[in-house]
Amino acid sequence: MSARKLEVNKKKDHRLSRRLTVDTQEPYINIRPIIKKADNEAAYTLSEAYADNILLNWITGAIKDESKKFAIYQDIFKVLIRTAASESREFAIQMNGCKGVLLWSEGHSEVLSVGNVMGKRRLWGSLGGLATMRATLIHHRQLAKMKKTIMDGRNHLSVNFIGVLPAERGHHVGSCLLKYVLTKADEVQLPVFAEVWGNKCLSWFQKFGFEVQANKNLSDKEEVNIYYVVREPCCIPETPIISTPADLMAALNLEPPREDSFTANN
Numbered sequence: 001m002s003a004r005k006l007e008v009n010k011k012k013d014h015r016l017s018r019r020l021t022v023d024t025q026e027p028y029i030n031i032r033p034i035i036k037k038a039d040n041e042a043a044y045t046l047s048e049a050y051a052d053n054i055l056l057n058w059i060t061g062a063i064k065d066e067s068k069k070f071a072i073y074q075d076i077f078k079v080l081i082r083t084a085a086s087e088s089r090e091f092a093i094q095m096n097g098c099k100g101v102l103l104w105s106e107g108h109s110e111v112l113s114v115g116n117v118m119g120k121r122r123l124w125g126s127l128g129g130l131a132t133m134r135a136t137l138i139h140h141r142q143l144a145k146m147k148k149t150i151m152d153g154r155n156h157l158s159v160n161f162i163g164v165l166p167a168e169r170g171h172h173v174g175s176c177l178l179k180y181v182l183t184k185a186d187e188v189q190l191p192v193f194a195e196v197w198g199n200k201c202l203s204w205f206q207k208f209g210f211e212v213q214a215n216k217n218l219s220d221k222e223e224v225n226i227y228y229v230v231r232e233p234c235c236i237p238e239t240p241i242i243s244t245p246a247d248l249m250a251a252l253n254l255e256p257p258r259e260d261s262f263t264a265n266n
Contacts, residue, residue, distance in 0.1 A: 049163025
């Protein structure tokens with residue numbers, strides 16, 4: 001047999017060997033930072049996931065046109081994605097081509113909420129209305145207040161927004177994204193704070209060890225129940241001692257901010 005045929009057979013055997021060792025029951029997991037070109041796709045995923053969210057519907061309740069409301073949601077989430085990425089590109093992550101998206105942050109950074117869009121005149125102009133502005137301010141201030149009270153100066157991480165495309169639910173996409181952050185938290189021995197909307201979402205977070213610290217209804221006229229939850233870290237020996245936010249960022253060993261996020265948020 002010629003040397004060329006031997007080489008071809010070796011390559012075939014190698015490919016066959018790889019096929020035989022792949023567990024076809026194991027889901028394909030690829031979690032990466034959201035790149036600039038994927039902002040629209042990631043914003044679409046979050047908009048689909050939050051389309052029926054009680055808090056966002058309360059904030060944008062004055063907008064009756066559903067297509068306009070969805071377009072505004074996309075604009076809101078694009079701003080939030082770029083805001084998260086301005087601290088570290090790893091604070092805005094997606095799984096398997098934006099089937100799921102998660103925005104998280106170091107706990108001492110500015111609160112990430114819909115209130116972050118208030119500095120964007122074009123976007124805020126499309127939201128319009130004093131009622132919408134009032135609802136946004138109430139939520140943003142309440143979140144900042146509760147987070148400060150509950151965490152009481154402790155170093156921590158925050159899960160801000162997590163969403164999965166409706167067609168991808170039940171395939172553990174959200175679980176993989178959340179576990180990504182929880183693993184980071186355990187590595188540096190820090191609690192994780194989250195604001196949760198509704199009982200169904202609360203039950204899901206509780207499966208991962210989150211416990212309710214407080215709850216609040218933001219509206220006197222309708223039910224907008226918000227739960228503030230915290231998950232304490234699993235004990236891992238020989239973890240670094242973190243005393244300052246700078247120590248925390250160093251211990252997390254995160255990638256640098258996305259360069260485009262600086263111009264996008266200025």
